[in-house]
Amino acid sequence: GNSVTQMEGPVTLSEEAFLTINCTYTATGYPSLFWYVQYPGEGLQLLLKATKADDKGSNKGFEATYRKETTSFHLEKGSVQVSDSAVYFCALSENGNSWGKLQFGAGTQVVVTP
Amino acid sequence: DAGITQSPRYKITETGRQVTLMCHQTWSHSYMFWYRQDLGHGLRLIYYSAAADITDKGEVPDGYVVSRSKTENFPLTLESATRSQTSVYFCASSTPVLNEQFFGPGTRLTVL
Numbered sequence: 484g485n486s487v488t489q490m491e492g493p494v495t496l497s498e499e500a501f502l503t504i505n506c507t508y509t510a511t512g513y514p515s516l517f518w519y520v521q522y523p524g525e526g527l528q529l530l531l532k533a534t535k536a537d538d539k540g541s542n543k544g545f546e547a548t549y550r551k552e553t554t555s556f557h558l559e560k561g562s563v564q565v566s567d568s569a570v571y572f573c574a575l576s577e578n579g580n581s582w583g584k585l586q587f588g589a590g591t592q593v594v595v596t597p
Numbered sequence: 598d599a600g601i602t603q604s605p606r607y608k609i610t611e612t613g614r615q616v617t618l619m620c621h622q623t624w625s626h627s628y629m630f631w632y633r634q635d636l637g638h639g640l641r642l643i644y645y646s647a648a649a650d651i652t653d654k655g656e657v658p659d660g661y662v663v664s665r666s667k668t669e670n671f672p673l674t675l676e677s678a679t680r681s682q683t684s685v686y687f688c689a690s691s692t693p694v695l696n697e698q699f700f701g702p703g704t705r706l707t708v709l
Contacts, residue, residue: 526700
């Protein structure tokens with residue numbers, strides 16, 4: 484079946500540091516890939532998405548590229564802020580649509596210190 | 598209020614009791630979902646619904662019951678709560694038009 488594997492956290496960074504969160508997946512067919520973010524005490528919000536190989540999703544300074552050859556969708560941000568402290572979830576949709584069922588990774592907590 | 602709401606936000610119950618978690622959305626989205634969030638597991642799908650009166654099992658449906666008589670409501674019932682059902686529960690809704698899932702704020706359930 485499908486699965487999503489993320490690097491374990493917590494990841495602790497200083498403000499303005501570079502952030503990378505690794506995500507790899509196993510899926511049949513051509514899934515769409517997503518990053519969701521959960522701020523403390525809140526529900527999840529879609530951060531970015533990519534629907535086909537080599538697509539790059541970007542939002543709020545975050546980027547991730549859909550790499551079919553390595554089955555990866557790593558999240559990066561060049562200069563993090565304290566407000567980026569959150570839990571980040573990588574997810575896939577096996578039917579390619581984000582309005583359908585999603586398979587989530589375990590989540591990676593990011594803590595950014597001043 | 599517009600959006601997706603969940604109630605209660607916090608609930609403590611005892612083993613064997615029936616508990617119902619409510620989810621309400623004001624967008625008339627056709628799809629609705631229930632997930633549970635546990636440390637080390639991320640979010641796992643319990644049940645989902647493609648439309649009123651249409652529901653289907655997700656990855657971890659055992660011990661849960663859902664119904665959807667109206668498009669805007671999708672209650673989740675634990676018929677006889679167990680300690681392993683202690684978790685944070687998230688409801689979500691979506692529509693093919695927007696191609697995105699929208700999540701509620703969550704319900705933290707503790708079963709003693």
